[in-house]
Amino acid sequence: MFAAINTRAMLGLKAPSVTVEVHASNGLPALSIVGLPEASVRESKERVRSALLSSGFQLPPQRITVNLAPADLPKSGGRYDVAIALGILLATEQLSVDLSGFEFFGELGLNGEIRRVPGVLPAVLQTVQDGKVAIVPLENLQEASLAVQGGPEGGDSAQAYGASNLLELCGFLLNRNVLESTLPVPEPEIDFALDLADVVGQTQAKRLLELSASGGHSVLMVGPPGSGKSMLASRLVTLLPNLKRDQAIELAAIRSVSGQEVAGAQDLVRKMISPHHTASAAAMVGGGSTPKPGAISLAHHGVLFLDELPEFSRSVLEAMREPLENHRVDISRVNGQVTYPAKFLLVAAMNPTPSGFFPDDPYGRCKDTPDQIARYQKKVSGPLLDRIDLHLEVPAVDIDALQAKSNPQNETSETVRQRVEKLHLKQIARQGCLNGDLTPKQIQQHVPVDQQGQVLLKNAVERMGISARSYHRILRVARTLADMSDSLDVHQNHLAEALSYRSFDRHSRSF
Numbered sequence: 309m310f311a312a313i314n315t316r317a318m319l320g321l322k323a324p325s326v327t328v329e330v331h332a333s334n335g336l337p338a339l340s341i342v343g344l345p346e347a348s349v350r351e352s353k354e355r356v357r358s359a360l361l362s363s364g365f366q367l368p369p370q371r372i373t374v375n376l377a378p379a380d381l382p383k384s385g386g387r388y389d390v391a392i393a394l395g396i397l398l399a400t401e402q403l404s405v406d407l408s409g410f411e412f413f414g415e416l417g418l419n420g421e422i423r424r425v426p427g428v429l430p431a432v433l434q435t436v437q438d439g440k441v442a443i444v445p446l447e448n449l450q451e452a453s454l455a456v457q458g459g460p461e462g463g464d465s466a467q468a469y470g471a472s473n474l475l476e477l478c479g480f481l482l483n484r485n486v487l488e489s490t491l492p493v494p495e496p497e498i499d500f501a502l503d504l505a506d507v508v509g510q511t512q513a514k515r516l517l518e519l520s521a522s523g524g525h526s527v528l529m530v531g532p533p534g535s536g537k538s539m540l541a542s543r544l545v546t547l548l549p550n551l552k553r554d555q556a557i558e559l560a561a562i563r564s565v566s567g568q569e570v571a572g573a574q575d576l577v578r579k580m581i582s583p584h585h586t587a588s589a590a591a592m593v594g595g596g597s598t599p600k601p602g603a604i605s606l607a608h609h610g611v612l613f614l615d616e617l618p619e620f621s622r623s624v625l626e627a628m629r630e631p632l633e634n635h636r637v638d639i640s641r642v643n644g645q646v647t648y649p650a651k652f653l654l655v656a657a658m659n660p661t662p663s664g665f666f667p668d669d670p671y672g673r674c675k676d677t678p679d680q681i682a683r684y685q686k687k688v689s690g691p692l693l694d695r696i697d698l699h700l701e702v703p704a705v706d707i708d709a710l711q712a713k714s715n716p717q718n719e720t721s722e723t724v725r726q727r728v729e730k731l732h733l734k735q736i737a738r739q740g741c742l743n744g745d746l747t748p749k750q751i752q753q754h755v756p757v758d759q760q761g762q763v764l765l766k767n768a769v770e771r772m773g774i775s776a777r778s779y780h781r782i783l784r785v786a787r788t789l790a791d792m793s794d795s796l797d798v799h800q801n802h803l804a805e806a807l808s809y810r811s812f813d814r815h816s817r818s819f
């Protein structure tokens with residue numbers, strides 16, 4: 309007998325359709341799997357065999373061949389187990405039901421239990437689009453709910469079901485019992501534990517964060533230990549407006565493919581990802597034999613925080629250069645290319661010197677020689693610095709400000725976020741993107757600099773030896789500053805402030 313079951317592979321964020329074909333015939337008893345299966349899929353044989361027996365089914369002494377079609381698509385993981393088991397049940401006539409309207413995902417335990425698998429969200433999105441019903445592991449049902457809501461018939465709860473074991477699933481297919489179906493996902497609410505209001509003083513740094521969030525400009529904060537760099541950086545994400553539904557689903561899909569649990573509304577908000585400085589290039593930009601998304605993709609639509617920037621290995625930082633410009637990362641493997649989106653706001657922090665303090669520290673705590681300082685700063689590659697819009701020196705917080713801790717004038721993240729949201733809408737309406745993404749051509753069109761501004765800019769470029777890339781960055785930042793002060797034209801004061809955030813250019817990389 310022959311049977312065919314629908315399922316899907318995981319290829320980056322794509323979920324190409326896979327048909328599990330099972331053929332049972334008389335011959336030497338054997339169970340073989342063909343169709344470019346990797347080791348984890350070949351082991352599926354053992355799991356399926358035990359799961360069938362534990363669930364009270366049989367594995368008749370027949371020659372059973374399982375083919376995962378198309379054969380040229382690499383397959384890995386335990387995600388095909390359930391489909392293979394059902395195929396065997398149909399082909400050996402232990403189950404008789406039409407399954408062509410379903411797609412099945414899930415790994416089997418030896419006891420017949422159905423376990424969660426990665427990449428369910430992108431798969432179910434496709435299932436729903438194809439008008440089929442998805443059967444997922446119960447543990448993945450919340451995740452599948454996101455897909456159903458985002459699908460064409462949004463809100464229809466009968467497009468995906470969650471099963472916890474093989475027997476329960478067969479009972480459902482035979483209309484003997486019910487399965488839990490997807491539930492509507494509540495709208496995500498931004499509820500960050502951190503708030504900008506926690507930060508005392510540091511008015512300039514806070515303005516910089518608002519500027520960064522408003523225009524999508526990357527930031528580097530330099531300051532002595534304990535000045536609050538990490539504290540400030542971790543509040544940047546709280547200033548960004550709510551994600552739109554499709555953006556949120558895209559982010560959740562990346563998390564799903566990376567193997568993280570995607571449970572519901574709390575996974576639909578922007579995230580701050582802060583990889584440790586020992587992270588490898590693969591962990592940062594993505595990789596592996598079945599390429600998984602890296603930190604930069606997990607930070608998609610959110611914030612990537614690189615704390616202690618000089619400690620990151622040079623090759624890791626270099627690998628980020630391209631994604632920073634293209635907003636995506638292409639990972640090539642022998643059997644194809646996988647692309648993950650990576651549009652994130654970069655915020656980095658570092659100490660000015662190896663000892664941590666500015667060379668002109670008032671207490672003389674900087675004991676490093678100029679040579680040591682130069683070596684330390686050189687660890688951060690020039691091209692990466694060139695890609696950072698805003699450089700800020702964060703001084704140690706004023707003791708008076710710290711003592712007056714209950715300062716009621718501290719603005720909350722929510723207040724700032726409302727302003728940021730308005731500015732985002734304004735920019736999108738004007739040019740279709742945030743100022744940080746303006747192309748040189750768009751800059752000519754949308755960044756009108758007045759006469760005095762032109763003069764200031766020309767002088768600064770000549771004096772500071774600014775690169776063409778930096779030049780455009782300054783104009784983008786100035787555009788955001790003008791927007792923040794509700795000005796149509798970019799004036800001298802906007803440019804002066806934008807230039808003040810290029811301390812790296814000014815000091816030729818010595819603070």
Ligand SMILES: Nc1ncnc2c1ncn2[C@@H]1O[C@H](COP(=O)(O)OP(=O)(O)OP(=O)(O)O)[C@@H](O)[C@H]1O
Pocket residue numbers: 506507508509510531532533534535536537538539540657658659705
């Ligand atoms: N402006 C501030 N308002 C309130 N608390 C602050 C402020 N600045 C620093 N702190 C306190 O100091 C602690 C250390 O700050 P943080 O970790 O951000 O410093 P850092 O600049 O990242 O230091 P390092 O260079 O050692 O990483 C914070 O957890 C917070 O308790």
Ligand SMILES: [Mg+2]
Pocket residue numbers: 537538539615657
């Ligand atoms: Mg820190």
